[in-house]
Amino acid sequence: MTPEKIEKISELLAHWPGIGPRQARRIAFYIADLEKKDIIEIADAIKEIGNIKRCKSCFFIHNEAGENCLICANSKRSKDLVAIVEKETDLITLEKTGKFLGRYLVIGELSKDGILTNTNNARIESFKKSLGGEILEEIIIALSPTTKGDVNASVLTSLLEKSAKKISRLGRGIPTGGEVEFADEETILNSLLNRK
Amino acid sequence: MTPEKIEKISELLAHWPGIGPRQARRIAFYIADLEKKDIIEIADAIKEIGNIKRCKSCFFIHNEAGENCLICANSKRSKDLVAIVEKETDLITLEKTGKFLGRYLVIGELSKDGILTNTNNARIESFKKSLGGEILEEIIIALSPTTKGDVNASVLTSLLEKSAKKISRLGRGIPTGGEVEFADEETILNSLLNRK
Numbered sequence: 001m002t003p004e005k006i007e008k009i010s011e012l013l014a015h016w017p018g019i020g021p022r023q024a025r026r027i028a029f030y031i032a033d034l035e036k037k038d039i040i041e042i043a044d045a046i047k048e049i050g051n052i053k054r055c056k057s058c059f060f061i062h063n064e065a066g067e068n069c070l071i072c073a074n075s076k077r078s079k080d081l082v083a084i085v086e087k088e089t090d091l092i093t094l095e096k097t098g099k100f101l102g103r104y105l106v107i108g109e110l111s112k113d114g115i116l117t118n119t120n121n122a123r124i125e126s127f128k129k130s131l132g133g134e135i136l137e138e139i140i141i142a143l144s145p146t147t148k149g150d151v152n153a154s155v156l157t158s159l160l161e162k163s164a165k166k167i168s169r170l171g172r173g174i175p176t177g178g179e180v181e182f183a184d185e186e187t188i189l190n191s192l193l194n195r196k
Numbered sequence: 197m198t199p200e201k202i203e204k205i206s207e208l209l210a211h212w213p214g215i216g217p218r219q220a221r222r223i224a225f226y227i228a229d230l231e232k233k234d235i236i237e238i239a240d241a242i243k244e245i246g247n248i249k250r251c252k253s254c255f256f257i258h259n260e261a262g263e264n265c266l267i268c269a270n271s272k273r274s275k276d277l278v279a280i281v282e283k284e285t286d287l288i289t290l291e292k293t294g295k296f297l298g299r300y301l302v303i304g305e306l307s308k309d310g311i312l313t314n315t316n317n318a319r320i321e322s323f324k325k326s327l328g329g330e331i332l333e334e335i336i337i338a339l340s341p342t343t344k345g346d347v348n349a350s351v352l353t354s355l356l357e358k359s360a361k362k363i364s365r366l367g368r369g370i371p372t373g374g375e376v377e378f379a380d381e382e383t384i385l386n387s388l389l390n391r392k
Contacts (some may be wrong), residue, residue, distance in 0.1 A: 001288055001291055001292075002288060003248060003257050003258055003259045004259050005241070005244045005245055005247075005248055005259070006245070006248070006257065008241050008244070009238075009241040009242060009244075009245060010282065012237065012238050012241055016223050016226060016227075017219070017222050017223060018219050018222065018223075019215075019223075019228050022211070023214050025285065026213050026214065026215075026285060027212050027213060028214075028245065029257075029283060029284045029285055030212060030213050031212075031242060031245045032248050032284070033304065033305065036246040039242060039243065039246035040243060041208065041244055042205075042208050042242055043239040043240070043242040043243040043246075044239070045201070045204050045205040045208055046205060046227060046235060046239040047202045047235065047236060047239040048204070048205070049201055049202070049205060049224065049227045049228050049235055050232040050235035051201075052199060052201055052202070052228055052238075055200055061199050061202070061225075061228050062199055063199045063200055063201070078243050087225060088225045088228070089221065089222060089225055091197060092197050095197055096197070102203050108229070109229065155322060181222075182218075187198060
């Protein structure tokens with residue numbers, strides 16, 4: 001009944017975060033109703049994401065000419081303080097406070113059970129290698145205070161305990177069960193100040 | 197802070213049904229994390245939607261070789277009974293019952309205030325023209341029983357009253373599996389009036 005091309009895109013969209021099979025189909029039909037030029041604009045904008053660059057140091061995505069993002073290229077940012085975040089959006093939320101003057105490591109989507117993915121492991125390895133035996137002042141494990149965040153924080157702490165004098169987590173200014181990404185700036189700022 | 201390419205696709209995605217700005221950005225970053233070949237697959241599948249065909253009679257989208265969809269090309273389907281639906285997905289839902297043996301007119305997204313869009317008007321004109329003065333047995337205005345559906349149903353009824361002997365709407369009542377106890381007054385009243 002449903003045209004094949006609609007089925008195809010519906011299946012792909014249903015894998016996107018927060019989109020179920022029903023909404024995916026609704027979106028597919030919505031796209032089918034757009035003007036052809038608008039459809040091509042969307043397709044091209046998505047294709048462009050494939051050409052985005054990732055920082056060689058922190059793995060944040062960026063538009064810069066060099067290999068590093070603006071944060072890692074900024075010599076005023078402390079090399080002795082690193083916040084480990086799960087996602088790019090977490091980094092952006094922390095950065096918006098304007099009060100964090102260290103650097104980041106975007107570790108990539110974590111699993112619920114604390115088993116690190118290949119991406120997670122590769123980024124940790126690259127991070128450790130970049131330290132070259134140097135011991136940092138502090139690593140802030142800026143994961144969400146959820147069960148998943150707690151499990152992964154333990155794993156990361158044991159992997160990184162020799163890389164910094166202190167390993168901290170964000171203060172529980174964030175309501176338990178909440179997500180870093182959605183916290184307001186004030187809460188995030190307090191959680192930075194109250195880290196322990 | 198957020199890379200330009202991410203902003204660009206986020207803005208486009210935020211126009212999709214059921215997607216807000218925050219989810220749009222989350223999806224954009226999700227796409228950025230995919231393998232390049234997967235990103236291209238999505239972009240190509242969306243582009244393909246631009247090449248989809250729309251039935252010359254009912255405006256449903258289809259994959260057939262000819263101008264018409266399988267329903268309109270089926271000589272067993274009554275030409276004297278037409279259901280007017282808003283969206284392709286509504287047509288699919290009605291079609292799944294297997295009990296409707298008439299034809300359809302997919303009128304396209306309707307506005308809340310009952311002012312018909314250019315698409316709506318063009319499809320009604322094309323439908324009337326295809327009748328060539330013939331008077332149908334019945335037109336079922338199969339819009340949702342919502343304020344928006346009611347407003348638009350009145351508009352369509354007055355536009356089409358000369359095109360059919362009878363103009364009906366879908367029956368209202370308690371949905372199968374629904375509890376009398378929890379039905380709202382309007383629904384209960386309708387279920388009493390439509391009892392059989």
